[in-house]
Amino acid sequence: MMKNAYIGTLTPLRGLAAIWVVIFHFDEVTSFAGLPYLLSRDTSMLLGKGYLWVDFFFILSGFVITHVYGDKFKVSSFDTIVSFIKARFARLYPLHLLQLFIHLIFFGSLLAFAPKTASNFAFVYPSEGFWRHLVFAEPFGNPTGLSWNMPAWSIGAEWWTYLIMIPVFVWLFRKRKFTLTVLAIVGIILLVLIPGWHENGDLNTTWEFGLFRCISEFSIGILVYQAFRSEIGLNFFKKDVVGVGFLVMAVACMHFGVQDIITVGFFAAVILSLAHNGGMLHKLASYPAARFCGDISFSLYMFQALWLFVYWIGMQYWVSLHPGQHPGIVVLLLSMLLMLVLNGISAWLSFRYFEQPAREWIKSISFKRIKSRLSLARR
Numbered sequence: 001m002m003k004n005a006y007i008g009t010l011t012p013l014r015g016l017a018a019i020w021v022v023i024f025h026f027d028e029v030t031s032f033a034g035l036p037y038l039l040s041r042d043t044s045m046l047l048g049k050g051y052l053w054v055d056f057f058f059i060l061s062g063f064v065i066t067h068v069y070g071d072k073f074k075v076s077s078f079d080t081i082v083s084f085i086k087a088r089f090a091r092l093y094p095l096h097l098l099q100l101f102i103h104l105i106f107f108g109s110l111l112a113f114a115p116k117t118a119s120n121f122a123f124v125y126p127s128e129g130f131w132r133h134l135v136f137a138e139p140f141g142n143p144t145g146l147s148w149n150m151p152a153w154s155i156g157a158e159w160w161t162y163l164i165m166i167p168v169f170v171w172l173f174r175k176r177k178f179t180l181t182v183l184a185i186v187g188i189i190l191l192v193l194i195p196g197w198h199e200n201g202d203l204n205t206t207w208e209f210g211l212f213r214c215i216s217e218f219s220i221g222i223l224v225y226q227a228f229r230s231e232i233g234l235n236f237f238k239k240d241v242v243g244v245g246f247l248v249m250a251v252a253c254m255h256f257g258v259q260d261i262i263t264v265g266f267f268a269a270v271i272l273s274l275a276h277n278g279g280m281l282h283k284l285a286s287y288p289a290a291r292f293c294g295d296i297s298f299s300l301y302m303f304q305a306l307w308l309f310v311y312w313i314g315m316q317y318w319v320s321l322h323p324g325q326h327p328g329i330v331v332l333l334l335s336m337l338l339m340l341v342l343n344g345i346s347a348w349l350s351f352r353y354f355e356q357p358a359r360e361w362i363k364s365i366s367f368k369r370i371k372s373r374l375s376l377a378r379r
Helices: 008-032 051-075 080-115 115-120 126-132 150-171 178-198 209-231 240-257 262-275 279-284 288-295 297-321 327-365 368-376
Strands: none
Touching: 008 051, 008 150, 008 262, 008 279, 008 288, 008 297, 008 327, 051 080, 051 126, 051 150, 051 178, 051 209, 051 262, 051 279, 080 115, 080 126, 080 150, 080 297, 080 327, 115 297, 115 327, 150 178, 150 209, 178 209, 209 262, 240 279, 297 327
16 A cells, blocks of 8 residues: 555544544433433443543544654654644644634523523633633643533644654654654553543543543554554455454443453554455445545534533423423434434534635645745835
8 A cells, every 4th residue: 555545444433433422422411411321321331431432533543643644754854843733733723713612602692692591501611711722721631620612622632642742753763663662651551540540440531631541542543553554464454354343342342341441452453454454344435425424523523512512401401391201212312313413514514614624724824935925024
């Protein structure tokens, strides 16, 4: 496979991961509204372990970023570093900023038209949280907890991980064995330690240890990419049955609620297998619908909080009118379907008319051209 070839089998996985995380959060919000989970945690942890798809994102991010940018750091010039930072900023910040102001408008509307509801949900929108979001500071501890566009904590974690990993990409071409050894040690040790640090004993940590979570799994993603590029176990991993098998094992681990680190290990194997795959799975991933879900996955992930808050407010209102009653599983499932549709429409509009144009505009900005124009203006 050519170094710069597009690895199409990985794109739909982003869509799957985003949708699973949205459903996990829908289930959590249902419980926040005072109703039982959609799927009892005693029966299955398929939804209860849905947060692990964020870990999948982190591993996939390490893999893809190394695939796209790794070789560019062979020449570790200032221009290379600036180009990398600008590209990642263009990918993350415009949509992050858009969401922040959408939530500002949303909460402002509640204050104006539903002050009692706004008062009940004011804890979600502390003023300090707004400023922390502006500078990607959520992963550095947050006395107010998750706030505003709550899923954005992971975007902040990714941003700081990108910056931290710049020396790693440089060292990959100077001290390869040493760098890979350090990545393996750091990745595994943090994965083992985080559940011990976290009060729930799992990887479902956000602003508390989320940055360490991202660094750990991004490091694993870099290692998985090195295995992919070296074609380690190529004849084994490229088989359809192997890719499907690892994915089934990951889902089974979630269902039975096994230790998170084991599921993360299977996620790494899924990514390696599908990256090598050129068979049935590759053909399935090539379908426009599958590709489309992956393309809009970032917007899917970032828009979810808005619709989840709307659902939360609506369901809490319903519960207040029907104390002790349950709307029924059919109503909850239809509510989830409606939220997914609204989220999907929002994500498509965002991707088509904002995310892509904003990214391309920022990437087109030439700092050298700006500097030249400023110099001319001073003359």
